[in-house]
Amino acid sequence: MSAHSEHHVVPVKVYLAIFGALMVGTALTVFVAQFNFGVLNVLIALTVACIKATLVILFFMHVAYSSRLTKVVIGAGIFWFAILIFMTITDYRVRQDWHVGLGSLEKPAAEQPAAPQPSGSGH
Amino acid sequence: MEIAAQPAETQEESVNYLNVNHTVKSWLLTLDHKRIGILYLLSISLFFLIGGIYASLIRLELVTPRGDLLTPEMYNRVFTMHGVIMIFFFLIPSIPATLGNFLLPLMLGAKDVAFPRLNLLSWYIFIIGGAMMMYTLVSGGIDTGWTFYPPYSSIYSNSQVTLAGVSIFITGFSSILTGLNFMVTIHTMRAPGLTWFRMPLFLWGMYSTSLIQILGTPVIAITVLALAFERTLQIGIFDPKLGGDPVLFQHMFWFYSHPAVYIMVIPGMGVISEIIASMTRKAIFGYHFVAFSSLAIAVFGFLVWGHHMFTSSQSMYQGLVFSLITYAVAIPSAIKTFNWVATIYKGSVSYDTPMIYALAFLGLFTIGGMTGLFLAAMGLDIHLHDTYFVVAHFHYVMVGGQIIAYLGGLHFWWPKMTGRMYSEIWGRISAVIIFLGFNLTFFPQFVLGYLGMPRRYHAYVPEFQTLHVLSSAGASILALGFLMPGIYLTASLFFGKKAEANPWQAYGLEWQTASPPPLENFTYDPVVTHEAYDFDSVKEIQEAREKVAVTA
Numbered sequence A: 001m002s003a004h005s006e007h008h009v010v011p012v013k014v015y016l017a018i019f020g021a022l023m024v025g026t027a028l029t030v031f032v033a034q035f036n037f038g039v040l041n042v043l044i045a046l047t048v049a050c051i052k053a054t055l056v057i058l059f060f061m062h063v064a065y066s067s068r069l070t071k072v073v074i075g076a077g078i079f080w081f082a083i084l085i086f087m088t089i090t091d092y093r094v095r096q097d098w099h100v101g102l103g104s105l106e107k108p109a110a111e112q113p114a115a116p117q118p119s120g121s122g123h
Numbered sequence B: 001m002e003i004a005a006q007p008a009e010t011q012e013e014s015v016n017y018l019n020v021n022h023t024v025k026s027w028l029l030t031l032d033h034k035r036i037g038i039l040y041l042l043s044i045s046l047f048f049l050i051g052g053i054y055a056s057l058i059r060l061e062l063v064t065p066r067g068d069l070l071t072p073e074m075y076n077r078v079f080t081m082h083g084v085i086m087i088f089f090f091l092i093p094s095i096p097a098t099l100g101n102f103l104l105p106l107m108l109g110a111k112d113v114a115f116p117r118l119n120l121l122s123w124y125i126f127i128i129g130g131a132m133m134m135y136t137l138v139s140g141g142i143d144t145g146w147t148f149y150p151p152y153s154s155i156y157s158n159s160q161v162t163l164a165g166v167s168i169f170i171t172g173f174s175s176i177l178t179g180l181n182f183m184v185t186i187h188t189m190r191a192p193g194l195t196w197f198r199m200p201l202f203l204w205g206m207y208s209t210s211l212i213q214i215l216g217t218p219v220i221a222i223t224v225l226a227l228a229f230e231r232t233l234q235i236g237i238f239d240p241k242l243g244g245d246p247v248l249f250q251h252m253f254w255f256y257s258h259p260a261v262y263i264m265v266i267p268g269m270g271v272i273s274e275i276i277a278s279m280t281r282k283a284i285f286g287y288h289f290v291a292f293s294s295l296a297i298a299v300f301g302f303l304v305w306g307h308h309m310f311t312s313s314q315s316m317y318q319g320l321v322f323s324l325i326t327y328a329v330a331i332p333s334a335i336k337t338f339n340w341v342a343t344i345y346k347g348s349v350s351y352d353t354p355m356i357y358a359l360a361f362l363g364l365f366t367i368g369g370m371t372g373l374f375l376a377a378m379g380l381d382i383h384l385h386d387t388y389f390v391v392a393h394f395h396y397v398m399v400g401g402q403i404i405a406y407l408g409g410l411h412f413w414w415p416k417m418t419g420r421m422y423s424e425i426w427g428r429i430s431a432v433i434i435f436l437g438f439n440l441t442f443f444p445q446f447v448l449g450y451l452g453m454p455r456r457y458h459a460y461v462p463e464f465q466t467l468h469v470l471s472s473a474g475a476s477i478l479a480l481g482f483l484m485p486g487i488y489l490t491a492s493l494f495f496g497k498k499a500e501a502n503p504w505q506a507y508g509l510e511w512q513t514a515s516p517p518p519l520e521n522f523t524y525d526p527v528v529t530h531e532a533y534d535f536d537s538v539k540e541i542q543e544a545r546e547k548v549a550v551t552a
């Protein structure tokens, strides 16, 4: 891998092929947007977008030809972003359950508007 | 270390990085990491002074229970500007950008950092961001608290939130570039023989810090930018009416801002390792554990941010996980603390100024860290959240930990940076004054917070006055303590006696070259042949160098 790290010349053909793939991805996104897949709408759009981004990173940004260390750094960036998304989304998922759970524990009295939670700040 | 040398010592006084050129232009366009370190030192000292003036205003206001010195609006601006300036413009750049810039290539045996131009660029970006923040300050200031929480910051605040956000966005790039530069330098420019596990622990600290700077800072940059867009264009990320969520801001903000605590404190820990090793003449106990604990803090520090959000609408289950990981992340810090103490044990300890700072660090950082565990307990946090207990806790970490370590490091490497010795007696006196003043300022705040004094209030019930007066009295002692190094260190530049290459008889490549170092750091090509902190070899190395210098 590291042998490739210096001044790798990418043939124009590769760039054109990637460009073509990106255009196909764009067309696909526009095409599927005309149908309603329900919850899958966002999933499909994001999947196509992620594939396109991966192609850009690997070929246009030359990561496919870079040293292993560069790949680790980029992988770490993506992994860290995944931590941010994962733990934030988890909050939204289980936050809902907790309010529902609390509701079922209480007497089935008339719906009370939840008291506004003070949102403070830490250090 | 062996030396393939030229006769360096004979012309020691002649050319060094300071006297090589005196023009202003040579400073403003310098690519020398040492000069860039000095430029940072001057700029952050200015910001520290400004942040300190705001701190004094806060403590003056709180001497009396009634808010009679500042209007509430003004008080909000004062504590916000204190926090923003101290955190983004002093604490975060302090050790990496000054001591780190100066020392990292020297400790590696390199001529400079990997990207000298990028290094200078990062200083200019810092200055542009800082200038914007100064403009923010005089054109109305900001009143949101340094945490910028919406919806107040996005909808209601009438202050310069957008401008401040953009200024922090810009400054962030300076931090990212410094981190990137250091990381590449450590990977690629270590001297022959300097393996990863022979590196001084300061460099392990700098490496871990760079990791956080590179992985975390982009998130705060995009967060404050999103806030700026929210304010100006109502794009609806944080506004529930438009489908957004204010708590999302807290998630994004703390994803960076908790690790940012470690950007501030890990370099401090690195400094403490160097000082303790040199001042006890012992290798740091459990070198590998101390090295890896820096990395562990850097990585696991990213998984605990929700402990700032226990009283928000964050899920309780999520809170439990964040609480648990927060307890776990205390372990590496504890490992370091125990290892430092084990290093001091039976060492031949000299109580020079840097060591006084290091000992102060051990005590104060332990208090700061342990009270963090109080706050990580979800139940107790409900009581303590947003009180002066939190304020005391993070000042024990930030001032008692980071600033104390920074000052210790500044004194330790001052002879190397300037070629002059400061007055040792004044150094010790001011270190003790800072220690006493600090405790008098912040210890009463633990009690105040426990009793229910909320933070960010400019007026309070009369029962709290005694403790507030104690705190303000401590603050004036602390301010005096901080002014003293400014005076005697400056005086040492003119009247101090000339420093030898290795005034502490310390181990490490930076002590092998002249004080101040020559333009390209070394007059020979350094080779490392010993493990880190091998103090028995210091004399041997020195004699070998002298022999080469004489025979050459």
Ligand SMILES: [Cu+2]
Pocket (backbone or CB within 6 Å): B257, B258, B261, B304, B305, B307, B308
């Ligand atoms: Cu935190």
